Structure formats: structure tokens, C-alpha cells
Amino acid sequence: MHTASINNVNHQTGHLAILLGSFLWGTTGTVASLAPDVSPLAIGAFAMGVGGLLQALVALKNLQRDAKQLWQLKAYVAGGALGIAVYPLTFYSAMHLAGVAIGTVVTIGSAPFATALLEWLISKKNPFNKTWLISLGFGLLGILLLAFSEAAPTQAAHSQWDTVIGIILGLIAGGSYALYAWIGKHMIEQGVHSKASMSSMFVVSACILLPSLALTGEHLFASINNISVALYMAAVPMFLGYVLFGFGLKTTHASTATVLTLFEPVVAAIFAVTIVGEHLGFSGWLGMALIGACLVLQSYTAKPSSAIPEKP
16 A cells, blocks of 8 residues: 555656646747747757757766666667657747647647557557546647637638648657657666656757758857747756656656646647737637646546656
């Protein structure tokens, strides 16, 4: 009974860590809007790249200790790094082509499905229990209501083909996010420390993303404002946010973790209304309430993943 109680506490702590990470990710859109002359591709590449290097620096001891095991899992590290590198490029492009609301909905909404399929097909786990499906249904309905509440005034600016291509890119982004979330969880289950698992993928992806700034990084360092935005994006949501996400993955199934990240668009919408000055209609607030119900179901009734003991 005592062990079960400890596992439940670890389970809830892991969920809270993922929710806090999602909160930090939800600030990215508002902060990026403060540097309108910088390409979103450049902001994404810099944030993910530098954030990955920071993760590697903090997790250096863990990386050194788990180096042999990471080398044995090098195919997974490379696959996760590819997913991390593809994610910001496709996600920001999806928002540019289809609009912020639709791009975000497709990306975040497709990630739980993709992660659950990976767990089912490869890990032979079955995340498709009744609670998971009901909570995901609430979450997807909520995020659709939230998206269309914001999307209506802006969609005319995008052509039909732009929207279609943006949706395709959003699906790729959602799949790439699911890929590195699943791989991170898999490596943790193989005995790799959570910090080493996430940072190993991010540091390799940095080798892909940072050189791309030569093509996209115009104006990134043109002013103190732009530099401040770039540094915040790298240090807070992309470094601290993913440290929290990796910690949460120790006791949370990857499919549950990606559903919990539906908290991100709620935070983004609240900041857009209160700081940027965007308008959110009744359907948007209803959508946020449904996402809240989704998160409650996931946090209190989802089956916990076994806690994985780690050396400090």
C-alpha cells in the first residue's frame, strides 16, 4: 500500500511537470509576436537549437555516465533528433501557411493520436482505454472550438492551397513531436536518465537547426528586443520546458503526456487575449473548459506508467 501511494504521488508529480512545461510552451506565440521582423523559422531554429545545447550542458554528467548506452541506442537518438529538427520548421511553416489557429490545432491535435499509435504498434502497449478516448475527445473538441473562435477573421488571407499545405505540414509536425516524445520515453525505459534521454536528442538536433540560421536568421540579432526574445525562447520554454517534460515522462505514458500538452493552446489563447489584445468568443472559452475537463480526466484517472528509478 505504501509503495502504491508513493507511485501515485510520483504519477501526479510527473503530470504536474508536463503541465508546467506546457504552460511555458504556451508563452512562445505571445513572446515571438514581440519580434515581428524576425522569421518564425529563425526563432524556432534558434530556440530549439540553443535550448538543446543548454540541456546538454546541464545534463553533462548524465550524458557521460550513459554514453555507452546512448551509443547502443544511437538509432533512437538520431530518430528523436530528426523529429526535434523537423518539428519547429514544419510547425512554424504550418502556422504561416494555414494560419496560427489551424496550424496549432492540426499539430497539437494530431500528436496524441500519433503517439498512441507508436505505443500500440511498436511498444505493444494499449493506451486506447475508455478514459483516454473520452478525455481525448473532450480535448480535440475543445481545441477545435478554440481554434475556430480565433481563426474566423484571418482565414481570408490564406489561399485554399496554402491552407492544405499548411495542414499537411501540421500533420508532419504532430508526427515528429510524437516521434521524439515516444523515443524519449523508450530510452528512459531502457535505463537512460531522463535528462540524458532528452538532451542527447536535442544536442544532435542542434547540429541540424543552428546552421539553418545562415538562411533564416536575418534580423535575429538586429536589436536588444529581438535578442531578448530569442534568448527567452531558448532558455525558458525550450530549455526549462523540455527539462520538465523529460522529468514527467519518467512516470507518464507518452500518449498521456501528449494529451496533457493540450494545455499549451489554452495558455497561448489566454496570453493572446490578455497581453496581445486578441478577441476570444464564447466558443473559445467553451473550448478551454473542455480542454480543462480533458486534463482533469488524464491527471486523475489515467493509468500511470511504472516509475523508473534513476541515479542522481
